Amino acid sequence: MTNLVLTDQPPEPSTDTTRPDAKNTPIICPVLYGLTASQSDCAILIPRGNANEMLMAALQRPGIATDTLMAAVLCADPFINRDKFLARLKDIGVRRVTNWPSGIFFEGNTATAMATVPAGYRQEIEWLISAGDAELEPSMFIVSREQGLAAISAGISHLILHPGLLHEPDPIAVTQLNSSLARVAADLKAANGECTISLYRHPSVFGNARVDVDWADHLLDYGVRA
Amino acid sequence: MIGNATTAGKFLFGAAVGTGMTALAAERGGADFLLILNAGRLRSRGASSLSTYLPLRDANAWVCDICETEVLNHCSLPTFMGATVSDPAVSNEDIVAKAADTGFNGVVNFPSAWAIEGRLRQVLEREGIGFGRECSLIETAAKAGLKTLAYVTNAEEAARMADSGAQMLCIVVGFTSGSTGVKTLHTIEGVAEIVDDTLRHVPPDIPALVEGGPITTPEDALAVRRLSRAQGYIAGSTIDKIPLEEAIEQVVKSYKVINRLSAGDMAERGATGLDGKTDLIGTVRRQADAATQSDEPVMITGPDGTGKSRLAQHIHSSSRFGGRRPVTVNCNSLIAEEAAVQLFGRAAGHGARGTAAAGGLLESAHQTTLILEEVGALEASVQGLLVDFIDSGRVVRFGSTLPNTVDCRIIATSNRDLDALVAEGSFQRDLYYRLAVHHIDIPALAKRSDDIVVLAERLFREIDGTGKRKLSNAAFDVLLSHDWPGNIRELRNAIVRANANASGHLVSAKAFDFLRRHKELREHAAGEVEHRDDGPGGRVPVNAENTDVQPLQAMTEREWIAEALRRNRFRKGQTAAELGISTRTLYNKIVKYGLY
Incomplete structure (x- = not known):
């Protein structure tokens, strides 16, 4: 199974294809540097730098194999010229994009208020549709069945299922969560048999255990440097 | 600190x-x-x-x-x-x-x-x-x-x-x-x-x-x-x-209104008082010009405040009788039973022994113009007499058999739809045809908003009289945004009031704030009428007659707001929603009127 890894920097250029992580597809999100996986979930609320400028700078370093990675874009950036930004990504060889840092966790009044930015999963779907139009392959982080179905309805067929917030490693809870996530995945596959689903093996949920599941097409691990 | x-x-x-x-x-x-x-x-x-x-x-x-x-x-x-x-x-x-x-x-x-x-x-x-x-x-x-x-x-x-x-x-x-x-x-x-x-x-x-x-x-x-x-x-x-x-x-609007102000500078200024550059008013001016070239009767129609009387006066001034004062009869003010006598006069002893002979208004119009304002208000019997008069040019006083020749020009005006009155039988078709040899229909100001700038400039010059004051661009923008149900009369009154409100050399948009309040009151009044309960008979249908806002015009804004607050038990959001104004505006008014 091909794995994904959420990381803050693209792998250094190397010809060593025997490295254990060489077959992993990195999802590049430089603004996450130094954050734990849980802090990364809150990264859309941490104004520590310009996420998209940092992304572009990282991808433009010489020798980066941009065609094998996935670019993690802050879709809520109110100042970005979407079409130009997508064109720039394409120009430097990027083929795949995703939504991170993400507003998929906004709920209640926060979701309502942030929608005025606009920020939230609906806006991220819209953004990723534009990426598709620009001939970039979109993958979307989702945290619920509702979000997944909305993404599928919009034509996004690569989904990265986040297990949700506020979990502590607990074998019983993890078992229950696994079956819940499996049902969500089944529902999404039922909606679109062509869609691929990656499970985010969030360390705050699954601990250090390398959980494997048979219902996911791919697995995503958190690989940001401490 | x-x-x-x-x-x-x-x-x-x-x-x-x-x-x-x-x-x-x-x-x-x-x-x-x-x-x-x-x-x-x-x-x-x-x-x-x-x-x-x-x-x-x-x-x-x-x-x-x-x-x-x-x-x-x-x-x-x-x-x-x-x-x-x-x-x-x-x-x-x-x-x-x-x-x-x-x-x-x-x-x-x-x-x-x-x-x-x-x-x-x-x-x-x-x-x-x-x-x-x-x-x-x-x-x-x-x-x-x-x-x-x-x-x-x-x-x-x-x-x-x-x-x-x-x-x-x-x-x-x-x-x-x-x-x-x-x-x-x-x-x-x-x-x-x-x-x-x-x-x-x-x-x-x-x-x-x-x-x-x-x-x-x-x-x-x-x-x-x-x-x-x-x-x-x-x-x-x-x-x-x-x-x-x-x-x-606001500032950008003030600049952008220059387009319309510039257009106003180039507009045709008619001596009729019907200033403007729109096709609608251009047609009216051409029709008025044609009317001044003949002695035939003229019918001028249009909503209240559009300048019908002023146009009638202009046509008279341009006619061969222009050197004399016209005789103006407001048909609304004629007493129904006496209207015929007032128009045609009476012989000595007519109606009661000892009464003196008296000439009617038609005889007074000999060698000048007879302006019949709101001619649609005339009783049917009087309408028939007028038809005879127009055909013969002669007046026979009541109680007499001797005709008096009257040479006059007739100009009639009406704010009512005479075609509709003819169709329903309350206005004689014969009279209509005789009066409408020239028919001039003046459109409502709202239908020719591009003329507002020209009209406002002329009216302001007339009203201010100093030549030193000007209307600001923002003020023009307010005037252009208003719907002017009272037409030119309302425009004139608004300028009079704003000129009195203003200080300095520039009359600002703020001086016209009352227009917005008028509109709110009118809309409120319209809403009230629409929902007015007429007792056991049920709701009153909304039509031109019962949208009379007089009772509400008499109510001050303070009373209007205070009543709404009481009705809504001082719930501000609910009150603002009912009044159709923002909560912010409501609070401003509560503070202004001390309604705490």
């Missing part, structure tokens, strides 16, 4: 800004202190205040840069750094040291975790980058000798911040509503309750301010202060985004 204000009971005003321009303006306006926030900068760039949370830039470094380069070298007010603690890689000690090094007098927790709800907020707290860390920031800053201001939303947060050493609190009641795009469910009374509840464990010597939610005007802030322990207000979008956008919009 800020601490002493507690005992002095002074109203504290903090300006949350993000640019040197707004900081300077706030200082000139008398603000007590400044908060330098990246949200202010984001607003000035056209983004939402809520973008403050997003990873668009290092917020703390940005705020320090703004303060150092744009504020500290120009302003002398105390400044607070809006400091975020959400980045776990940066210690609170470093933030406080940077604030002091930059020259800030204090720190404030912004953007804060207060706006984040649900599981995400719990993650923030669990990861140590939420409100708990904000308390720690305030504590660190207080120990370092900086002033401290803390944003809080509830009693627990307020108590924690007070314990951490916050010298001032600001109770946030959600993001500011209105043009920010955020909607609030809070009322002003609700805000006052929140403030007092939030402060229930806070020592009284800690000043408390308020921000956000429905508070968008000084009147709102005053109301909250009166109703609660809040001692002041912090303004963000309410002093930059909202007023700035409104002001810019």
